[in-house]
Amino acid sequence: TQLLEQSPQFLSIQEGENLTVYCNSSSVFSSLQWYRQEPGEGPVLLVTVVTGGEVKKLKRLTFQFGDARKDSSLHITAAQPGDTGLYLCAPHSAGNNRKLIWGLGTSLAVNP
Amino acid sequence: NAGVMQNPRHLVRRRGQEARLRCSPMKGHSHVYWYRQLPEEGLKFMVYLQKENIIDESGMPKERFSAEFPKEGPSILRIQQVVRGDSAAYFCASSPPGIADTQYFGPGTRLTVL
Numbered sequence: 001t002q003l004l005e006q007s008p009q010f011l012s013i014q015e016g017e018n019l020t021v022y023c024n025s026s027s028v029f030s031s032l033q034w035y036r037q038e039p040g041e042g043p044v045l046l047v048t049v050v051t052g053g054e055v056k057k058l059k060r061l062t063f064q065f066g067d068a069r070k071d072s073s074l075h076i077t078a079a080q081p082g083d084t085g086l087y088l089c090a091p092h093s094a095g096n097n098r099k100l101i102w103g104l105g106t107s108l109a110v111n112p
Numbered sequence: 113n114a115g116v117m118q119n120p121r122h123l124v125r126r127r128g129q130e131a132r133l134r135c136s137p138m139k140g141h142s143h144v145y146w147y148r149q150l151p152e153e154g155l156k157f158m159v160y161l162q163k164e165n166i167i168d169e170s171g172m173p174k175e176r177f178s179a180e181f182p183k184e185g186p187s188i189l190r191i192q193q194v195v196r197g198d199s200a201a202y203f204c205a206s207s208p209p210g211i212a213d214t215q216y217f218g219p220g221t222r223l224t225v226l
Contacts, residue, residue, distance in 0.1 A: 030213070031213045033213060033214065033215070040220075041219055041220070042116075042118075042203050042205075042217035042218050042219050042220045043155070043203070043217045044217070045214065045215070045216060045217075048213065048214050088154075088155070090215075092213035099157055099160065099168065100157075100213065100215060102154045102156075102157075103154060104154045
């Protein structure tokens with residue numbers, strides 16, 4: 001069984017602060033997806049990273065895939081209340097029959 | 113280009129009734145996945161289907177649950193003789209052929225069993 005750990009589990013910050021959330025495993029992945037889920041809605045795909053060391057930016061969000069493709073981080077600059085939500089990382093292992101692995105996510109609250 | 117559609121968004125059933133959840137994938141997508149999410153828990157994979165084929169049903173309960181993705185029409189997740197423990201949010205996702213990992217989710221169906 002592949003284990004996936006996301007940290008922190010909960011994070012409450014003030015508007016304008018920076019934050020980083022992490023996604024870690026001992027397994028090597030072929031790719032990794034980050035999603036954001038708001039209450040009562042389905043997860044929304046933010047980004048896919050594929051190459052070890054890859055960095056992708058989406059406005060104030062910066063995603064990094066670890067060099068060994070075992071971990072990833074999401075950094076948010078100058079957080080806004082609209083960033084509030086559950087951030088899920090979902091890596092994919094080659095040969096895992098297209099199944100993504102899901103952690104419990106990081107629940108972020110950005111207070112005005 | 114419409115996203116993944118699920119209906120109904122909310123479904124209330126009494127114990128012993130049947131629940132039918134429908135999912136229309138994004139245009140051009142031929143792979144469908146069903147997940148269940150309980151409060152304070154993560155997404156749990158249930159089943160992966162292609163048109164007219166069940167590829168992986170390792171996450172499906174052995175009894176009362178079934179899924180199909182016919183040649184025409186939406187994918188259906190069917191729960192027979194529902195029990196209170198079936199109350200959850202059920203999400204469908206789809207992905208295009210040839211891309212194994214990028215899945216796009218629908219808004220979910222919230223099933224409540226009274």
